[in-house]
Amino acid sequence: MKPDRHARALLPIPDRPAPGLTTYDARDPDTAYPPIEPLMPPEGAPNVLIVLIDDAGFGATSAFGGPCATPNAERLAAGGLKYNRFHTTALCAPTRQALLTGRNHHSVGMGSVTETATSAPGNSSVRPNTKAPLAMTLKLNGYSTAQFGKCHEVPVWQSSPMGPFDAWPSGGGGFETFYGFIGGESNQWDPALYDGTTAVEPPATPEEGYHLTEDLADHAISWIRSQKALMPDKPFFVYFAPGATHAPHHVPKEWADKYKGQFSDGWDAQRERTFARQKELGVIPADAELTARHAEIPAWDDMPAALKPVLEREMEVYAGFMEHTDFHVGRVLDAIEDLGILDDTLIYYIIGDNGASAEGTLNGAFNEMANFNGMAGLETPEFMASKMDEFGGPTSYNHYAVGWAWAMDTPFQWTKQVASHWGGTRNGTIVHWPNGIEEKGGQRSQFTHVIDVAPTVLEAAGLPEPTVVNGVQQSPMEGTSMVYTFDEPAAPERHDLQYFEMFGNRGLYYKGWSAVTKHRTPWIMTGEKIPAFDDDNWELYDGSNDFSQAHNLVADHPELLATYQRLWLIEATKYNVLPLDDRGAERFSPDTAGRPTLVHGNTQLLFAGMGRLSENSVISIKNKSFSITAEIVVPESGVDGVIVAQGGRFGGWSFYVKQGIPKFAYNVLGIQEFVIEGAQPVPAGTHQVRTEFAYDGGGLGKGGDVTIYCDGDAIGSGRVEATQAMIFSADETTDVGYESGTAVAADYTPQTSRFTGKINWVQIDIGDDDNDHYIDPEERFRITMARQ
Numbered sequence: 017m018k019p020d021r022h023a024r025a026l027l028p029i030p031d032r033p034a035p036g037l038t039t040y041d042a043r044d045p046d047t048a049y050p051p052i053e054p055l056m057p058p059e060g061a062p063n064v065l066i067v068l069i070d071d072a073g074f075g076a077t078s079a080f081g082g083p084c085a086t087p088n089a090e091r092l093a094a095g096g097l098k099y100n101r102f103h104t105t106a107l108c109a110p111t112r113q114a115l116l117t118g119r120n121h122h123s124v125g126m127g128s129v130t131e132t133a134t135s136a137p138g139n140s141s142v143r144p145n146t147k148a149p150l151a152m153t154l155k156l157n158g159y160s161t162a163q164f165g166k167c168h169e170v171p172v173w174q175s176s177p178m179g180p181f182d183a184w185p186s187g188g189g190g191f192e193t194f195y196g197f198i199g200g201e202s203n204q205w206d207p208a209l210y211d212g213t214t215a216v217e218p219p220a221t222p223e224e225g226y227h228l229t230e231d232l233a234d235h236a237i238s239w240i241r242s243q244k245a246l247m248p249d250k251p252f253f254v255y256f257a258p259g260a261t262h263a264p265h266h267v268p269k270e271w272a273d274k275y276k277g278q279f280s281d282g283w284d285a286q287r288e289r290t291f292a293r294q295k296e297l298g299v300i301p302a303d304a305e306l307t308a309r310h311a312e313i314p315a316w317d318d319m320p321a322a323l324k325p326v327l328e329r330e331m332e333v334y335a336g337f338m339e340h341t342d343f344h345v346g347r348v349l350d351a352i353e354d355l356g357i358l359d360d361t362l363i364y365y366i367i368g369d370n371g372a373s374a375e376g377t378l379n380g381a382f383n384e385m386a387n388f389n390g391m392a393g394l395e396t397p398e399f400m401a402s403k404m405d406e407f408g409g410p411t412s413y414n415h416y417a418v419g420w421a422w423a424m425d426t427p428f429q430w431t432k433q434v435a436s437h438w439g440g441t442r443n444g445t446i447v448h449w450p451n452g453i454e455e456k457g458g459q460r461s462q463f464t465h466v467i468d469v470a471p472t473v474l475e476a477a478g479l480p481e482p483t484v485v486n487g488v489q490q491s492p493m494e495g496t497s498m499v500y501t502f503d504e505p506a507a508p509e510r511h512d513l514q515y516f517e518m519f520g521n522r523g524l525y526y527k528g529w530s531a532v533t534k535h536r537t538p539w540i541m542t543g544e545k546i547p548a549f550d551d552d553n554w555e556l557y558d559g560s561n562d563f564s565q566a567h568n569l570v571a572d573h574p575e576l577l578a579t580y581q582r583l584w585l586i587e588a589t590k591y592n593v594l595p596l597d598d599r600g601a602e603r604f605s606p607d608t609a610g611r612p613t614l615v616h617g618n619t620q621l622l623f624a625g626m627g628r629l630s631e632n633s634v635i636s637i638k639n640k641s642f643s644i645t646a647e648i649v650v651p652e653s654g655v656d657g658v659i660v661a662q663g664g665r666f667g668g669w670s671f672y673v674k675q676g677i678p679k680f681a682y683n684v685l686g687i688q689e690f691v692i693e694g695a696q697p698v699p700a701g702t703h704q705v706r707t708e709f710a711y712d713g714g715g716l717g718k719g720g721d722v723t724i725y726c727d728g729d730a731i732g733s734g735r736v737e738a739t740q741a742m743i744f745s746a747d748e749t750t751d752v753g754y755e756s757g758t759a760v761a762a763d764y765t766p767q768t769s770r771f772t773g774k775i776n777w778v779q780i781d782i783g784d785d786d787n788d789h790y791i792d793p794e795e796r797f798r799i800t801m802a803r804q
Contacts, residue, residue: 073372075426096448118470152190282316376415
């Protein structure tokens, strides 16, 4: 192996022209220059594929004893290694930022999800430039880089089509190619997609068989083939992060139907089955114990008999969703194998960025946004039963019940968000690299963490951690390379100290022991009595003989607990965990959370063609009075279409024209729709149409009176009896002159939503101090600027 000619600790690698003779005439026989060589990593650097599944518990997949068939995970494990003590952060965006940087999630500002960011350094959602992402390091060392799927690391005030794009994958993230979505979750049937930083529409409709996971796999396969066709000597780094199996659980019906009847005995029995299978496979020790169900989680036998068929279907859909996802991961693996490069590709198959999600309420949800708005009571058992056949399909936005999440985390306690216990943070992981790992079908039980992935990739590629990237001195990675475990099954673990924290749930791992405290319950959105941090009850477990945290030893070793509590505090101080922040709804508001906001003041001006505006890119009209005014030009032939719409089928509002009649529709969670319309059409010419909403007040999510105006004259009125208090959608957007995604109102579709006249401008105002019902065109910009 020839020595590497590059000093790779300084990135980009400085160009260093070799000194030598410079001739006057290129025809001079002494004219000679070294050949131009493309930048390459050190000889022997492998291709790298990281597959990250969303919201999957340790006990979900067949590879780790669960009920969801994952033959491709199993075949990868048969040729590689299973890791049964691999850990995540308990939540998606923090795990992803930790994975991509090799640093703890608070170190890179991602103490929670971007939507709840604060101004505190550990929770700001802003990655410091002293912690460059792995993709950037690999790209600057000569790798081809591409990401497909979910990106939840963009601060919400930077998520509009105007950026800035520093935190986007193909902006400052180091990925030369990105195809996927920005945010925490996506409608699998109708996603809001980006190609790089450009919004694009899905290539087909659900009716034509479109599904996001298949689309992502198609793009990944095409890119890998192209990369190897054009740059066969250059390794790639591909990050494949489908939105699956995060809610909404969307999957073609035939995949869910494979599991008909398999969950009829409920989650308690499923945990017993999974536990037995885990013992049989050896993915848990023979002396491991199945942890007990906590009182907050209902027994299957205590669930209403009328609801049980719905609960069964929820789990059938999820299982089909997981198998469907594994199938498409398998297609990517097949493409790599077909190219003859599987042996020289380091693959991580990480089954879950946290434990299984318990955010779907005790009964599950047909539209998970109901719970996030404190309106889960609208989804009665009767309503759920009436929708059972739609679960998983394009008309649903579904999630399974808490009990199923608990079952998918077998044998551990708790679920996603509960960073204290292994149910929230321990995820089955497979590593496959035939050219770098001798053993096939082995298992490793050293403690490992998601921050270990980046240093592992660098060591496998023969690359140093950079000390300077783009002129900025870098802080050291905080993870530990896992390469030492590849060929040494019994090697002493090197990552022996790790803190955990999420919304006040916190824990510490140190040399086999874990000290943990659960502070709050993830599925209780309102009304939970949350103790003071100093009043939390801590537990103590000896992992050397208690794999599942089944035996709390705090009474036997109070002095040891005190030592570990102090050590947790030291680690928390070191990595920007403090101040602890267990606030809920307050953190969704930029004003109370202290994060920047894209929109200032009480008015916003929009223009035709603007679209894909995330909810955080638009002034909030929730829980207050507001007005929407538009200047439109109506042709002699009449006018139809959307003026402006926010959200979609599962919640939102739309101001639109139908056969010349202006209408305002408010859709509450896809369950209730209120439509108010004018009494006469808007005549030809230039006119102002306006909707005013007078909020009832007296709390969150209340109703209000609506009046529609044309050129200042009232032409229609009506009532909206209820509104959404917190969020319309995690993936639908605001569009002017058309509607992307799904349609808010029932009497048009996205395909028929394009406005057939001309929209000069749209202005959204909040508050009830404007009673003019008409905006003087000459004063419009002055008013806008003054209000800002």
